[in-house]
Amino acid sequence: MEPESDDIMETPRPLVALAAEYFSGEILDFHNHSRAQLLYASLGVMTVETHKGIWVVPPFRAVWVPPRLNHKVIVSNHISMRSLYFRPEFCSNTPEDCCVVSVSPLFKELILAASKMPRLYPLNGPEERLIAVLIDHIQQMDITPLNLPIPKDPRLKAIYGHLDENPGDKRTLEEWGREIGLTRRTLTRLFLSETAMTFGQWKQQIRILKSLTLLAEKEQVTTVAMEMGYDNPSAFIAVFKRALGKTPSKYFSDE
Template sequence: MSQKRQAGLRSTNPEDYQHVPRAVAAMPKDFPDGFEISPHRHRRAQLIYATAGTMRISTEEAVWVVPPQRALWMPPGIHHSIVMSGDVTMRTLYLRQDAAAGMPDVCRVLHISPLLRELIVRATEMPVDYDERGAAGHIVALILDELHRGPSLPLHLPMPRDKRLHRLCAALLAQPGDQRTLEEWAGWANASPRTLARLFMTETGLTFGAWRQQARVLEAMGRLGGGQAVTEVALELGYDSVSAFSAMFRRASGASPSAYRPSRQDPPGRAGFSRAFANG
């Protein structure tokens, strides 16, 4: 491994964690608002998580918005890019092949409980070559148990492969509050409304309206996770009232918009770790 690890410091280079002789390797790394990680892939499966800030993670097939209450399970070898919304405190877990056995073989959003949050934070504070038979080994075992038991959530946005439709979807992602109808977009995309409607269903499994709503939900999660006010988010995403936006958001996500706003809790540490066990 790098000289940092030999000196007892934890590396922030993901490559240094792909061959660690442990079931789980945990990397802490912080990023400023707007930072972009270009498309890449890793040998190990990973849990992409941040205790603060929101990430937009993209593959060739879909887009996910990941606030602090969620994490993205990423199988090994999948090309992906990440854009930060707000200052992001990323805490990534890289899992050895045997530790990842039984986890999904496709990307999935996972709920992060208070207990799992503190376990992940604690893992980034342990030595990289932690004692598997000591307390650190028990923490890793708990992490794996929580990951394997946790349900996945249908919070993703399928991306089409058709070039015309992909360009349209990219434009909507850039301006999710755009109110243009499918007929108006058809002229922009140089395709008939019927063709676009068919392509949406064929390539994403969603109607144009459902795809745009899901895009707005995910965008709202990112903005709310970055601390933006609910009213501001509702108006910028094209809703006439906060109540209409809140009703849509709750139907789609199962939670109120305010639930995605940053909580005023103390930074994670040993006290928080103890509370997580007490409340778990």
């Protein structure tokens, strides 16, 4: 995967939209754009990483990336990607940081329609009116909690590295403290300082984000629950619904 060229960013239109297919394991390394970007995957799951953390983007959601923010895109499985690039002056009321947003049926159709338009779409016609409606939509995006702060402290990063590979690990904060040579109190303070979350909240968020990728690959809920360290599917479903407002099956339905 290669970043989009500068000539695309310099197109004399408020918005430029591109469509592309990517496959499991593809990575677009750290880069940034002069325009704000909305990345939408109508199929599959992708992860966006910045210096602050990671954002997991399942189907029917999109990720907002502000202008000049260095970010990396990791493809978990085959995705049909739509990339929309907005000139900064049309994004005055949009989030200042990376975030995952909900995509309503209307928002989805606007994104898909824009991605089929030529870069130099005609002005003063239906294409320009469609873009105006799309710009209105990005001013009112609903943010969803699909991000994970990545700690900078090397001791906490070691814990993150392990849980990223083994999200079902059930070690407590005390057990981790003994392993890395810190008291429970110090470790608690470090997690709050570096992630603004307790260890329990942070570990649960890792599990939620990891489960999204597996569920998008059509893994059974029971299998995902066991892999995430839950004693039974009901416990996992309850945590998932409490975190995201819907059960896994409802979350992945085409709303």
